[in-house]
Amino acid sequence: MALRNAFEGIATEFTLRKLLDQLRFAKDSADRMRVTIDGAPQITVWSANNSAGTALTTTPAPFSASAWNTVDARAEMQEFSLQNFQMTRNRWSIT
Amino acid sequence: MSVNYNYKKGIDNPAWQYMAFFPGGNSNPGTSNMYDGKRFIYWLVQTGTTATSASTTVLYRYDTWNNGWQYLATTTSGNQGMDMEYDSIRNILYIIHGAGFNTWQVFNLNTTSVNVLNQTCAPWALTTITTVLPAVANVGASVTMPQNDGIPVQIDNGVTAMTGNTTTVVAATPETGTFGAGMVGLQIRITSGANSGQKRTITAVSAPTTLTVAPALPAAQVGGVTFVIEQVEDVLTAATTTVLTDGTAAWPVNQYANHDVIITSGAQNGQRRRIASNTATALTLSGAVAGNARTGPFAGAPEATATFKIVPSDDFIYYQPGGNTQTLFRIDVAQTTGTAWSAALATAPSTINGGGNTFYPYSYAPGYILALRGNATNNVYLYNIGTNVWTSITTFTGSETFNTGSSSAMLTGKRKLLIQKEGATRLYALDLLTGILEPAGTVPYAAPNAVDGKRLRVVTTADGAQFLYVMRAGGAEYFRVPLEWV
Numbered sequence A: 001m002a003l004r005n006a007f008e009g010i011a012t013e014f015t016l017r018k019l020l021d022q023l024r025f026a027k028d029s030a031d032r033m034r035v036t037i038d039g040a041p042q043i044t045v046w047s048a049n050n051s052a053g054t055a056l057t058t059t060p061a062p063f064s065a066s067a068w069n070t071v072d073a074r075a076e077m078q079e080f081s082l083q084n085f086q087m088t089r090n091r092w093s094i095t
Numbered sequence B: 001m002s003v004n005y006n007y008k009k010g011i012d013n014p015a016w017q018y019m020a021f022f023p024g025g026n027s028n029p030g031t032s033n034m035y036d037g038k039r040f041i042y043w044l045v046q047t048g049t050t051a052t053s054a055s056t057t058v059l060y061r062y063d064t065w066n067n068g069w070q071y072l073a074t075t076t077s078g079n080q081g082m083d084m085e086y087d088s089i090r091n092i093l094y095i096i097h098g099a100g101f102n103t104w105q106v107f108n109l110n111t112t113s114v115n116v117l118n119q120t121c122a123p124w125a126l127t128t129i130t131t132v133l134p135a136v137a138n139v140g141a142s143v144t145m146p147q148n149d150g151i152p153v154q155i156d157n158g159v160t161a162m163t164g165n166t167t168t169v170v171a172a173t174p175e176t177g178t179f180g181a182g183m184v185g186l187q188i189r190i191t192s193g194a195n196s197g198q199k200r201t202i203t204a205v206s207a208p209t210t211l212t213v214a215p216a217l218p219a220a221q222v223g224g225v226t227f228v229i230e231q232v233e234d235v236l237t238a239a240t241t242t243v244l245t246d247g248t249a250a251w252p253v254n255q256y257a258n259h260d261v262i263i264t265s266g267a268q269n270g271q272r273r274r275i276a277s278n279t280a281t282a283l284t285l286s287g288a289v290a291g292n293a294r295t296g297p298f299a300g301a302p303e304a305t306a307t308f309k310i311v312p313s314d315d316f317i318y319y320q321p322g323g324n325t326q327t328l329f330r331i332d333v334a335q336t337t338g339t340a341w342s343a344a345l346a347t348a349p350s351t352i353n354g355g356g357n358t359f360y361p362y363s364y365a366p367g368y369i370l371a372l373r374g375n376a377t378n379n380v381y382l383y384n385i386g387t388n389v390w391t392s393i394t395t396f397t398g399s400e401t402f403n404t405g406s407s408s409a410m411l412t413g414k415r416k417l418l419i420q421k422e423g424a425t426r427l428y429a430l431d432l433l434t435g436i437l438e439p440a441g442t443v444p445y446a447a448p449n450a451v452d453g454k455r456l457r458v459v460t461t462a463d464g465a466q467f468l469y470v471m472r473a474g475g476a477e478y479f480r481v482p483l484e485w486v
Helices: A002-006 A013-023 A029-034 A073-089
Strands: B031-035 B040-046 B055-063 B068-078 B083-087 B092-096 B104-108 B114-116 B119-121 B126-128 B142-144 B156-159 B169-171 B187-190 B199-207 B210-214 B226-230 B233-235 B243-245 B259-263 B272-278 B282-285 B307-312 B316-320 B329-332 B357-359 B368-372 B380-384 B389-393 B407-411 B416-420 B426-431 B437-442 B456-460 B466-471 B478-482
Touching: B031 B083, B031 B456, B031 B466, B040 B068, B040 B083, B040 B466, B068 B104, B068 B126, B083 B142, B104 B114, B104 B119, B119 B126, B142 B357, B357 B407, B368 B416, B407 B456, B407 B466, B416 B456
Parallel strands: none
Antiparallel strands: B031 B040, B040 B055, B055 B068, B083 B092, B092 B104, B104 B126, B114 B119, B142 B316, B156 B226, B169 B210, B187 B199, B187 B226, B199 B210, B233 B307, B243 B282, B259 B272, B259 B307, B272 B282, B316 B329, B357 B368, B368 B380, B380 B389, B407 B416, B416 B426, B426 B437, B456 B466, B466 B478
């Protein structure tokens, strides 16, 4: 966090670019969500339902101005478990 | 098509996947589901209340091809004891509402009207059935329909062991001996060796490797002989319009009652009629039932040497009311005039309650209905559709029991019952041949509520991959896992 604190804790595209010049990748997942980095994975946009099953279709939670990382953990797990499944699925042979 | 997951035991764990959550609300007391065998899982979920009183109940379908959900209908409000059955012959859903009600409905998935239970069911709509259930549906109630279109041509096969064979006992190798009590009444056909071509009826299965057959084979089997297990298919020796005789048979008496016989050669070829009773060598047809062309005498006698096969009738739906009852009923859904439920059939060995469920084990025991008792026990029963007799399957489950909130689903090809323990993420596979219960993985995320429902479903894809789909009791979370080690 030392470098980031040098920019008063606010990672903008400009300041991040400076970081990236040194590191070539975003410093952490929060940074990665705020910028698009050439050659890096695209930003993941979570879709989610609340506990009552109602879709959260307004501002995607990770980008909400007021609570930017409050995405439903289950929605993150949907993505992670899909990636995990696809990795194992690559091993299957169907004849 | 077959799938090899190419996983290593002890190294790779099954990859649970979070699917799109159920969009209709939370899965409260009263939930059930059915797979159409091809693409969709239909989900009937009571979303209105966490209590056990009737409330808003919705019917959705889940598309296993694209992880999508579709809202189909809001049914009569239900609660615990709610269940659903898919009729693959007529492409309709039967829905019982539970909650202490005797009401039920049909949802017609065709684009044309369907006539069942003496009513015309409009396409893509719910129809409330006027012939109400014979007893109210409470916690653990279920409906089950034998359907012979899913029964494989070859139910099992095996190779004889080097020892243990006589003219009436076929002993299979441990590797191929995967036989159970539900195979009594099926036919064994020897496919190699001196007895090749011989057909016999299985009269007992004393161990997963040991079949007793009748009548005696011409000579004792030697080791290494192959055989298959299939539905009865043989040649008549005499026939009238109401009685078919196979003088070479040695059938268990009344094993084929409530089954259908299909003539497969000569006069009446393709005609199908219901069997009322049978002796060791003769099938007696039932009287005509109004509206059901598959009942009553043949229009003319089949040829005396006609070939025939015996299959379970797929005109009956069976109903077990749950709620600490032992009764079972059936109704002919094709009947028009006089549509009525049967009198109570034989009573189950003990009372079925929360966690109870009935299944049609089509690719293991097509002449039977399987019942998980629930009621805080580990009891499993087989009901013989023909002889109207219940038997218990000996189980070895340790201290695990199943009560309200347990969900269960058949893994028919492997003769196993998948069960999720109530209020827990523990998933089990009960081997119906050995009676042994084993862990079958752990459902991710929070523990479910211990509320009534049937929230597991095994789906076999067109390629032969098998998944278990799970909805979380008390929530909307929805998961699947490939069935690798089960």
